[in-house]
Amino acid sequence: MLVNIAWRLFWRELHRGELWVIGFALFLAVGSVVSLSGITQSVNSALKQRSAQFSAADRVLRSSQPFDSEVITQAVAQNLKVSRQMQFDSMLFAGDKMQLATIKAVDDSYPLRGELQLNRSSVAGVGDAISTQPGEVYFEARLFDLLNLQVGDKVELGMSRLTVAGVITQEPDAPLSVFGGAPRVLMHLDDVAATEIVQPGSRIAYRYLFAGTEQQLSQFEELMQPQLNAHQRWQKLDNQSAIGGALQRAERFLLLSGLLGIVLAACAAAVAASRYSQRHTQSVAVIKALGATTRQIRLIYGGHLLLVVAFSLVCGIIAGQLAIEAAQFGIQYYLGDFRSAFSWRPIWLGSLTCLICAILFAARPMWRLAGTAAIEVLKNTTLKLELDKLQLLTGALAIWALMWLFSGEFLLSVGLFLLCALFAALLMSVAALLVKLAKPVAAGQSSARRLALANLRRRLWANSFQLITFSLAIFLTLLLYFLRAELIGQWQQQIPEGAPNQFLVNIAEPQRAVLNQFAAEHDLVTGQYYPVVRGRLVSVNDEQLQQEATKEQRSEQRVGIGRELNLTWLAQLPDNNQVVSGTWFDAKSSAQVSVESEIAQRLDIKLGDTLAFSIGGQQLSATVSSIRKVDWNSLQPNFYMILSPDVLADFPATYITAFYLQPEQNLLLNQLARLMPTVTVISVDNIIQQVNSIISQVTIALSFILLIICCAAALVLVAQVQATLEQREQELAILRTLGARHAFLRNALLLEFSLLGGLAGLFATVLAESMLFIVQQRAFDLPFTLHYTLWWLGPVLGIVLVTTLGWLQLKRLMRIPGAVLIRRVLQS
């Protein structure tokens, strides 16, 4: 019976606006949470998969001890794919030539992720995806020249003689920091034993590569973690690339702005629910007088809310999932082998958001409605939109709960919430002040304007809540619009169009001229030449450094770097470097060195310290004259140590440079490799392309959020105007009765809305500018600049948006013939 009544009322109420507004608001909230968290998750896993490609696996377990079959057994038990590899440095012999090389021995299943490209020739360039066979080795291009070998020749490694089969074109897990270092060789794992290189005490890195689903991997990791011995450790996937940082920022930004959209939508839901309740107050009183208990009323109206919630939840989840699918499709387009996975997390996050919004924003007015006393039937209750203090409180609580849910940080959410509360209070007082000021202004105005001002004054004061939500809505739209522009700009700056995508390493002095000529012939622009000399840091202030990187630190000796460094000398500070203490070299500087800040901290190096380097057996020393911060995210050669030009000038140096190569010019790389076989080409084109694809994904996501925020903002406006509809109808009727003409009423209405919109727009502008100030300073480390466009865009947007939406909803009211309006109002 009760169900019948509830259902009937619900069905009939659908054609009135409020339930739709509540439903649409919740739908927006759910849809945006589901899609946003899902999309960031997808982009994140795309990024992970990309770095997996650079590790040739999803997870890597490193060990300094021989392979442990137990590990393999357990991995296979978890249905993981496994590959084993060994890496060691060893001498290669060919005739009278010999060369130290870094040898990597891999099995048949290598690589598990990414692509290995080998070429059965001595020239690097475009290669084929083939795998190593026992008895064969593949060389890095420059080794052919260093050893004076051809494809098909034999090379001696330990006790074995192996056939040189070709050149390594692309090795997925080659270290990216290969600016220098020993040339690389790839061989088959089965051949290692015969070389007899593996002896007790020889330094060999053993690696297990694993690949599988995220679930299998984490299960395996959980299982393995406690069993690892001192010689084994998990290798962290390197996420500190140019994209890593940008994406992290993007994710936080996405969720935060998504949250703001949700808050807006929730406000709309709250307003609509309030109005729904008000409109039903009399009905509830009647039903109660006819004998319904408060509980029954709660069931009826709770049922309404439940239906709306369920409907929006389902639609929101479906829409969100569709958006996720679309995004994953897009990612797949860029990252061919992207494996998308279904996740429950966006769904429960969306559902939780929906419940919080529904319970704390919309349920309260419904609850209050059920409390209406039956006695109200005998009173002539006039509709009043009054601010419910408890509703404000629960709403505020909901906003904070959502902030906490999304940021995952308690303190951050509290801080953010207090900031918002402060803004609200500020807006309230400004609104109050304006109301005071509006009165004397109104005195000298034409009557339409006077009416508009009077209306505005009354409503502003009675309902400064309305002004706040209008301002908030416009503020968020503006903020997001400008932040989006800023964020995208920043990313584009990081990888500008035509940024160098090919790095040339190991260029000898005489090759510079050849390279320049080659570049000129093919219209390539080479960048700066960085001279490189390899050397070890041996002491700081005459204290010897540990030369071996060991686990147990010997306390009496200073920590060292444990490997050779690329040393360079430069007169000019590179663009992506920033001196944090000391001063950069000047013309008179001699025997000085500038140290990168992180390594300075790690090695406890201070300004004025004396560093001694060993280069090819020779010693030299330099005084630390500056500490530099380096942007490691930039795709530029970066150095820990930069010496003043006088120090290294006498040492034989090789050079690094870079240029931009258009995709269709790719075959030039083959020519270049033939021209200068000893030069290593490192292509970052892949990385750049992937970064760009991710940036474009995130940009789409951002635009999507902007759209959501705009919708939510419009929804708030609609809900607010709807809420005053009845009151306005009454006023219009009275004014008509008093003889006001149609044009007069219309002008007054338009004026009222444009004033309100302009005011809200102005508030929003001030808020947005202050927020941008904070964000630029805090998040982006950018100098603050005023956004001039904002100052006209904000108020104009406010006027246009509020007036249009207000007019669209009220023009119906204006069209109703006066007589009808009057009768309708008198009857109710």
Next chain:
Amino acid sequence: MTTPEVHIKATNLAKSVKVADGSLTILHDISLTINRGESVAIVGASGSGKSTLLSLLAGLDTPSEGEVFLGRHPLHNLSEDKRAGIRAAEVGFVFQSFLLLPSLTALENVTLPAELAGIKDAKARGAALLQQVGLAARADFFPSQLSGGEQQRVAIARAFITQPAVLFADEPSANLDAQTGQKVEDLLFKLNKEQGTTLILVTHNAELAARCQRQYRMQAGRFVNKDNEGLADVG
């Protein structure tokens, strides 16, 4: 003749309401007894406290002082929900401004109390009652599509659907023109008579009051002819 059974009994009722500066007593020392099946009018000028008294007698509100019994139910002692239960089972209402639910059709408005009371054949009863008030053809109309008089007839049908023991009518014809009002009043008395309902009618209309068996006259929250147990002349 059997001795009349007391249906409603109020003793020393008073009602105070909170206002900005303290409290205001809007009903003073009201005592009355109404027998089952009787029709009683409460008359008085606007603002004299008639509706307030009605709300106490019907259990819509509780008195600040005094006792009120509806049958054997001590309304002054019962919770809101208990009183709601009693209203659902025993009380019918007709209001000055009709108070139909705007989103329900005429028939649905009529059946609403029956459905709340869990009566099975609500729909059949509702249709029959609509027939009785002459609105069978308007069953699927919404209140906004009905004239004032039609709306009040629907409200009367709604009041009688649960076959209440007592009917409270608060100025049932005040919002209607004389002719329509007359028709509505006729209908009210007719159904009242058929069902043997106790009727308490609040009005400021002397003619209407005269159609009741007894009258109480109110002024400023008090009965002015306190002990009039017979027909009083209301001018």
